[in-house]
Structure formats: C-alpha cells, structure tokens
Amino acid sequence: MIEKLLAFTPKYYERLGGGLEDATYLGLNESDRCNYNCLKCVQGVPDRTGTELSIDSFIEIVESARLQLGIKALFVAGKGETFLAGRGETEEDLLDNYRRLIECTNSMGVHVLQFTNGYYLDKNMVDFLKDKDVSLVVSVDTLDEGKYHALKRGPSNSFERVMANLQYAREQFSVDNVEGYSVYKLAVNMALSGANLHDVDEMKEYCGDDVMFICNYPIKMGCFSSSGLCNSDEEYERIKNIALSVSDNGGMSGTTLERKCGFIHNGFGVDSNGNILLCAYDPSTGQLFGNVNDYRSLDDAFRRVRRAVVAHSAMFPDSRICFLRDLDSYVEFPKSVP
Numbered sequence: 001m002i003e004k005l006l007a008f009t010p011k012y013y014e015r016l017g018g019g020l021e022d023a024t025y026l027g028l029n030e031s032d033r034c035n036y037n038c039l040k041c042v043q044g045v046p047d048r049t050g051t052e053l054s055i056d057s058f059i060e061i062v063e064s065a066r067l068q069l070g071i072k073a074l075f076v077a078g079k080g081e082t083f084l085a086g087r088g089e090t091e092e093d094l095l096d097n098y099r100r101l102i103e104c105t106n107s108m109g110v111h112v113l114q115f116t117n118g119y120y121l122d123k124n125m126v127d128f129l130k131d132k133d134v135s136l137v138v139s140v141d142t143l144d145e146g147k148y149h150a151l152k153r154g155p156s157n158s159f160e161r162v163m164a165n166l167q168y169a170r171e172q173f174s175v176d177n178v179e180g181y182s183v184y185k186l187a188v189n190m191a192l193s194g195a196n197l198h199d200v201d202e203m204k205e206y207c208g209d210d211v212m213f214i215c216n217y218p219i220k221m222g223c224f225s226s227s228g229l230c231n232s233d234e235e236y237e238r239i240k241n242i243a244l245s246v247s248d249n250g251g252m253s254g255t256t257l258e259r260k261c262g263f264i265h266n267g268f269g270v271d272s273n274g275n276i277l278l279c280a281y282d283p284s285t286g287q288l289f290g291n292v293n294d295y296r297s298l299d300d301a302f303r304r305v306r307r308a309v310v311a312h313s314a315m316f317p318d319s320r321i322c323f324l325r326d327l328d329s330y331v332e333f334p335k336s337v338p
C-alpha cells in the first residue's frame with residue numbers, strides 16, 4: 001500500500017524533505033481567542049478575550065527563528081482557534097493578521113502545519129491557502145451532529161459550517177504523488193475519548209482517499225481532566241491503542257519514524273505572550289523557561305529547552321512519543337530544566 005504523508009509533518013521531512021534537524025519546528029501560539037469551548041480542550045479555558053502579542057511581533061519571532069536556528073516549519077497548534085491570530089478589534093482583523101502571517105512566513109521559505117477547528121476555513125480561506133505551503137489539520141471528533149455540539153460547544157451553525165468547509169477544501173487540496181508517496185495538505189484530526197470510540201470507522205470512511213485521517217489519544221490536562229471523557233487507566237490504554245493503530249500517520253501528527261514527538265525533539269514553542277515553551281500544548285512550561293525577552297537570542301532559549309528535552313528523554317525513554325501524555329513522568333520534567 002502507498003504510504004500517506006501529511007506535508008510538513010516530521011515523517012514528511014524524514015521521507016522527502018531532507019530529514020529532521022534539531023530545530024525543525026517552532027510551535028507558535030499566535031491566538032488566545034476561540035469561538036468554541038470544547039469539553040476536551042487541553043488548553044483549558046484561558047482568558048479568551050485577546051492575544052497579548054501583535055502579529056508583527058509573531059512575524060519577528062518567526063524571522064529570528066529562521067535566521068538563527070534555520071527552522072523549516074511553524075507548528076501552529078493553537079492555544080485558541082488558530083485563524084483568529086494576533087490582536088484586533090474584529091474577527092476580520094484577526095483573519096487578516098492570519099493571512100499576513102502566512103504570506104510573510106511563506107516568503108521566508110517557512111512551511112506551516114496548522115491545527116484548526118475548521119470554522120473559518122471557508123471558500124475564501126481555502127482559495128487563499130491552496131497554493132501556499134500550509135497543511136491543515138481540521139479537528140472533527142464525530143460525524144454525529146448532536147454529539148459534535150455536545151463535545152465542541154461552538155456556534156450553533158458550527159457542525160453544518162465545518163462540514164461544508166471541509167467539502168470545498170477536499171475538492172481544492174489535491175493529493176500529490178511524490179517519489180512513490182501520497183502527499184496530503186488536508187487532514188482530519190479525531191481526538192479519541194470514551195465518547196467517540198465507536199465513531200472511528202465512520203470517520204475513516206468519511207476521509208476516504210482525499211483527506212488524511214489522524215487519530216490521537218488524550219492529553220489529560222486543561223478541561224480534559226474534569227471532562228469525564230476517560231474514567232480509568234484501562235480505558236486510557238484502550239483509547240491509546242486504538243488511536244495509534246487506526247491513524248493513517250501510524251501515530252499522531254508529530255510522530256517521527258522512531259516514534260518520538262518531532263515537535264518536542266526537533267523544536268520548541270513560543271506562547272501568545274512570548275514565553276518560551278517546551279511544547280505549544282503546554283503554556284505552563286513558560287514558567288520554567290521565561291520570556292523571549294529574557295534571552296540574548298532565540299538560539300540561547302532553544303539550547304536551554306533542548307538540554308531539558310535531552311535529559312528528560314534519557315530518563316524516561318517510554319515517554320518520547322509525547323512527554324505530555326505520560327503524566328507520571330511529566331511531573332518530573334522541571335527537574336531537567338537547566
């Protein structure tokens with residue numbers, strides 16, 4: 001069977017893009033705003049009223065990361081909804097910020113791997129993105145409309161709108177055959193939990209051959225901790241095993257060929273207020289690493305994160321696929337920070 005690759009993921013660089021460097025990824029939380037309130041959200045319910053840094057500051061950070069560290073890609077994970085980028089008064093201001101970020105990063109030769117709830121991925125946005133170096137991972141946890149609303153708690157038209165957006169996007173984003181691999185720029189991410197274990201087959205069928213299907217298992221942080229979406233260690237193990245076995249990526253979007261997290265082992269993060277992070281999914285690591293302004297260069301900040309990653313990884317090799325998902329060892333992470 002032809003192997004599927006999502007462009008700009010670690011496996012893509014390993015197979016086709018010249019390999020993974022130490023600093024391949026900058027995880028950028030360029031939005032604190034969200035129009036959903038998902039039961040599972042790893043980010044919790046932060047102050048959704050605004051993003052501290054302006055889009056110009058984010059662009060400067062990307063430029064420094066490109067020049068000083070040679071990053072290849074932004075991993076736009078999202079503390080909120082990623083299309084609502086930077087500071088602004090209206091939704092349109094934030095969407096304009098986003099488009100500027102993409103124009104600028106692409107002109108620097110930096111690729112983008114972006115997560116989104118899909119709400120703003122309308123026809124205009126798809127037309128803007130389809131020729132850019134951007135891969136999109138749209139979060140859809142179920143195709144059951146009632147369940148979607150119960151889990152995601154977004155706007156009342158969100159299910160209908162995301163489904164229509166995905167339909168147009170899948171018609172526009174082509175799947176390319178490159179050196180014997182099928183290369184995608186559109187994926188669905190299904191965050192598996194006790195609530196949607198039985199929806200996997202239907203979702204896989206929905207993705208078919210024109211959308212890459214990625215399945216992940218929970219990070220038990222933020223809202224997830226009190227969500228009731230997973231109630232025992234046995235259930236967690238079952239969810240994990242199913243997620244890893246059904247995913248077209250053979251793991252999560254960041255999983256490397258050696259089954260490590262490429263975002264952690266080959267990158268670092270910057271939060272919406274400029275804090276330096278282990279991973280964009282855990283803003284609390286900003287308290288360990290401080291702010292971008294505390295360092296002489298981004299290179300210094302990255303080296304410090306790198307030393308912590310190497311030390312933690314050596315101590316807890318089983319957590320390499322995702323430090324954050326292995327909570328028992330992750331509580332020890334601060335001890336590795338130099």
Ligand SMILES: C[S@@+](CC[C@H](N)C(=O)[O-])C[C@H]1O[C@@H](n2cnc3c(N)ncnc32)[C@H](O)[C@@H]1O
Pocket residue numbers: 034040041042043077078079080081082115116117118137138139189190191216217218219220221224
């Ligand atoms: C934090 S969201 C931010 C981007 C965007 N708002 C979205 O929902 O896609 C990024 C990805 O994390 C996933 N996610 C959120 N909470 C999670 C959790 N507790 N465990 C695993 N994945 C989670 C989402 O499904 C989404 O694919």
Ligand code: SF4
Pocket residue numbers: 034035036037038040041042043078079080081117
């Ligand atoms: S998972 Fe994404 S869409 Fe849902 S609340 Fe969190 S940031 Fe918003």
